[in-house]
Amino acid sequence: MTVKYTKEHEWVRVEGGVAVIGITEHAAGALGDIVFVELPEAGKAFKQNGEMAVVESVKAASDVYAPVTGEVVEANGSIVDDPASVNADPEGAAWFVKMKLANPSELDAMMDKAAYDAFVETL
Amino acid sequence: MAGKEAKPLKRTPLHGLHLSLGAKMVEFAGYEMPVQYPDGVLKEHLHTRQKAGLFDVSHMGQAFLTTTRATLGSDEAHGDVASAIESLVPGEIRKLKKGGMRYSVLLSEKGGVLDDLMITRPALDGEQGMLFIVVNAAMKDADFALMQSKLGERTKLEIADDRSLLALQGPSAAGVIDAILPGAGAQTFMTMRKYNWNGAVLFASRCGYTGEDGFEISVPDDHVEAFAKKLLAHPDVAPIGLGARDSLRLEAGLCLYGHDLNKEISPVEGAIDFVIGKRRREEGGFPGASRILKELAEGPAKLRVGIKPEGRAPAREGVEIQSADGKRIGEITSGGFGPTVGGPIAMGYVEKAYAATGTSLQLMVRGKALPASVVELPFVPHTYYRG
Numbered sequence: 001m002t003v004k005y006t007k008e009h010e011w012v013r014v015e016g017g018v019a020v021i022g023i024t025e026h027a028a029g030a031l032g033d034i035v036f037v038e039l040p041e042a043g044k045a046f047k048q049n050g051e052m053a054v055v056e057s058v059k060a061a062s063d064v065y066a067p068v069t070g071e072v073v074e075a076n077g078s079i080v081d082d083p084a085s086v087n088a089d090p091e092g093a094a095w096f097v098k099m100k101l102a103n104p105s106e107l108d109a110m111m112d113k114a115a116y117d118a119f120v121e122t123l
Numbered sequence: 124m125a126g127k128e129a130k131p132l133k134r135t136p137l138h139g140l141h142l143s144l145g146a147k148m149v150e151f152a153g154y155e156m157p158v159q160y161p162d163g164v165l166k167e168h169l170h171t172r173q174k175a176g177l178f179d180v181s182h183m184g185q186a187f188l189t190t191t192r193a194t195l196g197s198d199e200a201h202g203d204v205a206s207a208i209e210s211l212v213p214g215e216i217r218k219l220k221k222g223g224m225r226y227s228v229l230l231s232e233k234g235g236v237l238d239d240l241m242i243t244r245p246a247l248d249g250e251q252g253m254l255f256i257v258v259n260a261a262m263k264d265a266d267f268a269l270m271q272s273k274l275g276e277r278t279k280l281e282i283a284d285d286r287s288l289l290a291l292q293g294p295s296a297a298g299v300i301d302a303i304l305p306g307a308g309a310q311t312f313m314t315m316r317k318y319n320w321n322g323a324v325l326f327a328s329r330c331g332y333t334g335e336d337g338f339e340i341s342v343p344d345d346h347v348e349a350f351a352k353k354l355l356a357h358p359d360v361a362p363i364g365l366g367a368r369d370s371l372r373l374e375a376g377l378c379l380y381g382h383d384l385n386k387e388i389s390p391v392e393g394a395i396d397f398v399i400g401k402r403r404r405e406e407g408g409f410p411g412a413s414r415i416l417k418e419l420a421e422g423p424a425k426l427r428v429g430i431k432p433e434g435r436a437p438a439r440e441g442v443e444i445q446s447a448d449g450k451r452i453g454e455i456t457s458g459g460f461g462p463t464v465g466g467p468i469a470m471g472y473v474e475k476a477y478a479a480t481g482t483s484l485q486l487m488v489r490g491k492a493l494p495a496s497v498v499e500l501p502f503v504p505h506t507y508y509r510g
């Protein structure tokens with residue numbers, strides 16, 4: 001199963017034509033204690049890099065961008081109820097949304113795990 | 124940016140200690156300061172409310188203002204230096220008790236707040252005629268220049284740039300300090316005393332910026348690292364960054380200059396009219412008195428209030444405040460998440476008609492109108508020690 005990463009620190013894992021999307025460990029760590037998450041509703045469509053969700057730490061609000069073009073099929077309500085879970089398991093249980101991919105080739109240009117880790121090292 | 128020279132950031136004498144403690148450093152008021160340590164803002168905030176937090180606030184401006192017209196050590200000398208500073212602030216400084224301190228504001232001729240500050244009358248008889256002043260880091264150069272230009276030869280301003288400032292805040296603070304500076308635990312809120320510690324003269328003031336009981340301690344630069352380490356050696360004391368300092372003061376309903384107060388806003392609008400002393404209300408004689416006395420009599424056009432968003436979304440500085448029927452009535456000046464409150468909190472200015480506790484408001488966050496209401500400040504009760 002392939003996981004791809006963006007320079008905006010989102011990850012995308014494709015499971016049978018559906019992209020599971022979240023923010024990386026690095027992003028969650030940099031944001032600090034997350035106290036609020038706003039997610040789009042199912043059915044909402046986004047273009048790649050469109051503003052899709054909001055996460056807020058004690059310090060600041062940050063946008064989360066849609067890493068791919070597509071339509072939201074499910075939002076993870078559990079992270080809205082428990083924003084701190086995004087700090088605890090950002091690349092696992094605390095996924096943000098599942099999207100139906102409109103253009104799977106968008107994934108080709110994204111980083112794999114090794115490339116993303118190398119990118120984070122440069123920050 | 125074009126036309127703007129990048130100045131190297133200043134450092135406090137505790138810079139090395141912050142790095143060794145794993146601090147994340149950021150720019151603040153021209154200084155490189157710790158915004159958080161590895162525990163993070165949320166834990167640091169809660170630790171301060173439960174035990175004690177140590178803050179480096181050495182970037183703030185400390186100074187001594189002394190009369191040149193009378194010999195130090197007399198009540199007359201105090202009266203003279205107090206009268207001098209009273210030409211810049213609306214507080215009752217003349218009748219301040221020995222060892223007492225006041226929160227006050229420097230005013231513009233238009234009655235706006237140029238900065239907020241602490242003014243302390245020394246406890247010792249021999250030091251009467253001198254005031255110890257602490258101002259905000261971002262404003263210190265302007266404040267000291269204002270004092271020098273407005274007070275002229277009448278006073279001498281000595282900037283204490285060889286002194287650092289620490290704050291120890293929280294329910295454990297008094298016990299920790301008293302064990303190091305015996306007697307400090309008996310000091311009441313808003314008093315200052317001098318102590319000798321390892322050959323250095325420390326000024327311990329029972330005050331702070333968190334709503335908790337605690338102290339601010341002025342320490343000579345060459346002793347501050349040893350003193351900070353002494354405090355940190357206590358198991359109840361943790362280092363706390365500017366991130367938690369901001370969330371703590373917001374829960375305490377305290378103003379951050381440049382955000383909740385600025386040179387256009389009067390102390391009446393800022394809901395800090397307690398800074399205007401009783402005698403000063405009768406006599407006037409401070410900058411902007413005509414506006415301020417009129418606002419005291421008739422009420423200001425707008426007022427700073429506490430705001431509680433109903434949902435979970437924080438409303439931050441700059442968010443538009445609307446009445447329940449959608450009319451623009453003001454703006455959030457400080458807002459975020461209150462860790463002790465466990466939800467979003469804010470302060471902002473609203474038109475006077477909407478300032479009553481319980482008034483329903485709407486906050487325009489990312490294009491959506493979120494319901495909120497005006498609430499009493501502070502969000503978390505103050506626990507000052509009044510003896």
